[in-house]
Amino acid sequence: MIGLYLTGGSVLHRAPAGPKLAVLALGLTAVTLLASTGTVLVALVALGVGYALAGVGLRAAVAQARPLLWLLVLLAAFQTWRADWTTAVEVCGSILVAVLAAGLVTLTTRTEDLLATLVRAMAPLRPLGVHPERVALLLALVIRTVPVLTRIAGEVREARIARGAQWSARALAVPMVIRTVRHADRIGEALIARGADD
């Protein structure tokens, strides 16, 4: 869902990261505050236009929302049961809008541009002891680490099945934690080797 910039020359690709992030923040705030079926539908239509303008394809748009599918189904069922279907549409729709909108920004913006914008935005916090470059590096590492951890989880799951322990939570948790810590250790070593702490 993150770190998947798709090369392109659309108007959204060419737009600077700062205004895109500002529109994202304002748009999502509006959707949350206005919270109505109509707002959600308008936002989804706007996002449809945005994805079409970006020219990243329907598959990329669906890929942003797919990981949320079961969560949204369960949430919609719960909201319909506890409240009504309009509340379900508002709540689930707002989440879907947020994910699709954030996805559209990351699909059309290089991570380095997002991080550079973040560093600029955080510059006023320097006197308070905040190091914007370090925060940006931290975020980049998070983005970089997600697919690595996904791969580790997949390998651990396969190993668990191969050893006939597919229902053992321990056989999943212990190697996962050990390998994650080891990976963190190695990344730390690589950062030192690459002069990140100089």
Add this chain to the structure above:
Amino acid sequence: MGGMNVVLDQVSHRIGDRLVLDRIDLTLTERRVGVVGLNGSGKSTLARLLDGLVLPTSGRVLVGGLDTRRQAAQVRRRVGFVFTDPDAQIVMPTAGEDVAFSLRRSGLGRDELRQRVERILADHGLAGRGDAPAHLLSGGEKQLLALAAVLATGPSLLVCDEPTTLLDARNARRITSLLADLPQSVLLVTHHLDTVRDFDRVLVVHEGRVVADDTPAAALAAYRRLIEDAP
């Protein structure tokens, strides 16, 4: 570029009760030095000493006259380190960003930086892959990227810790031939004995000691005897 200028002076390294390296005395001045040894022999620790990633428990390591303990930052500007697993070395989400991370102190403008990154990627067989997410690169491409990112800083010495261990034969050959053509001095830790056949010098590390230090032919013969004698 000339040979490396590395001195290990009575270097020992201990992890807990385990003596990983035991009083190593070495002066390395060649352009190509290979290090071979069994798993757990201490060869990776030896390599890490050269970049200050590991500090000796006793003794000292000098790289170009700089002490890795006291002048670690200067040492790391001279020494590039390539790890076995590129996934643990690539710290940025995309290939281009990772090379750009190495150039962050170059003072280049945005466009100039992008051009330099593209050129570096192209020089390492990754032309047009700047925007590719690092996790979607093949194993060989990842290692090429790791190498490109390290070389982008212009180190005079490159230390490689088993860079071909996780690669298939074709990609291993790609990395090996790239290393062979580098103007930098190279210290290569490897299990692929063929890769150090043409080196200037090969060290065999066993149980924390350098048990053979010779031409590749002689050192590798000693290593093979060691493997045959091993329980």
